[in-house]
Amino acid sequence: MIVGIIGSGAMGAGIAQVIATAGHKVHLLDKNSQALERAAQQIKKALGKLSSKGKISEIAVMDITDRLHFTESYQDFGDCDLVIEAVVEDLQVKQNLFREVExxxxxxxxxxxxxxxxxxxSIAAACQKPERCIGIHFFNPAPLMPLVEVIPAVQTDAGLAEEIKQLVLQWGKVPVMAKDTPGFIVNRVARPFYGEALRILEEGIADIATIDWAMTELGGFKMGPFTLMDFIGHDVNYRVTESVFTSFFYDPRYKPSFTQKRLFEAGYYGRKSERGFYDYREGASQPQP
Ligand code: NAI
Known part of the structure; x- marks a missing residue:
């Protein structure tokens, strides 16, 4: 199988690594050559780490690397059996991209x-053959997170979801079927984790370091909500919140926060831009609980 992946950012690079590791050839495309270079470095580093820990052999690293092809041209997608897009969370961008790819x-x-x-x-509706469209939603970081949501649309061919489920299993991941509703399963359940943390902050009940500390040290979560939002990226996380809020007909439960909106507008996306709720620049002091 040959898989084309569009967008070589946090998700695209990780998905490419997973699929190439499972033995499929991958074309990883980005419109930005620097993003492609970063992805190549990220994958090389990740595979190197696995090899130095003895989890995969050096030959396997070479084979995986050989299966990965980095490109800026859609023309290379002429032999693809599956294309997965992982570009910016914007409906029009995704629709235009699928029109072009088709x-x-x-x-x-x-x-x-x-x-x-x-x-x-809505994404499928932009295609000439909407029946071949489906959601395959990985989690960040894709090489480490086992869950993948499989989301058929109303137009999706009967049988395609099952086919994708088998493919996800082949990739060593755990598929879960989800209905085509805003945020599917995980991102909907996670909304209050971010939303209530932001409200607690805005109401002056506790600061970010205290909330994160309470949720990790006392609550048993791997990451506190502010660390997690910085990790995901506010460009992604804010857009998702806004999209879930509007898609649920402005249900106040999902109302976005101005605090996060301002970070998004300022380009303080979190780890990827070195500033978010926390300051990741070298030597910056960190808030304490
Ligand atoms: P990102 O910002 O790290 O990467 C997006 C990449 O897409 C960039 O390298 C950009 O240059 C490229 N791109 C944008 N428009 C393009 C176009 N028209 N053609 C080719 N390349 C283009 O974003 P990230 O975090 O990887 O998210 C991508 C998608 O995955 C979004 O839909 C997001 O909602 C979803 N997602 C994100 C997760 C996260 O935790 N960051 C988790 C699961 C899904």
Whole structure:
């Protein structure tokens, strides 16, 4: 199987690593050459780490690397059996991209979106063959997180979800079927984790370091909500919150926060831009609980 992945950011690079490790050839595409370079470095580092820990052999690293092809051209997608897009969380961008890709890929190529929250039906509606579209939603970091949500749209061919479920198992992941509703399962359940933490902060009940400390040290979570939002990226996390809020007909339970909106507008995306709720620049002092 040959898989095309569009977007070589946090998710695209991780998904490419997972799929190439499972033995499939991957074309990883980005419009930004620096993003492609970063992805190549990230994957090289991750595979090197696995090899130095003895989890995979040096030959396996070479084979995986050989299966990965980095490109800026959609023309390379002419032999794809499956394309997964992992670009910015914006419906129009994803729709335009699938319109473009559909002109290049084979007639029976499956088109999948890694969207966290957008309607798969709306993405599919932009395609000439909407029945070949489906959601395949990985979690961050994709090489480490076992869960993958599989989301058929109303237009999706009967049987395609099962086919994808088997593929996800082949990739060593655990599939879960989800209905095409805003945020699917995990991102919907997670909304109050972020939303209530932001409200607690805005109401002056506790500061970010205290909330994170309470949730990790006392609550048993791996990451506190502010550390996690910084890790995901506010460009992604804010857009997902906004999309879930509007898609649920402005249900106040999902109302976005101005505190996070301002970070998003300032370009303080979290770890990826070195500033978010925390300051990741060298030598910066960190808030204490
Ligand atoms: P990112 O910002 O790290 O990477 C996006 C990449 O897409 C960038 O390298 C950008 O240059 C590229 N790109 C944007 N428009 C493009 C286009 N038209 N053609 C080609 N490349 C293009 O974003 P991230 O975090 O990887 O998220 C991507 C998608 O995955 C979003 O839909 C997001 O909701 C979803 N997602 C994100 C998770 C996270 O924790 N960050 C978790 C699960 C899903």
């Amino acid at each position: 002109m290049i890929v084979p007639q029976d190529c499956i088109l999948a979106s890694n969207t966290s929250s957008l309607s798969i039906a």
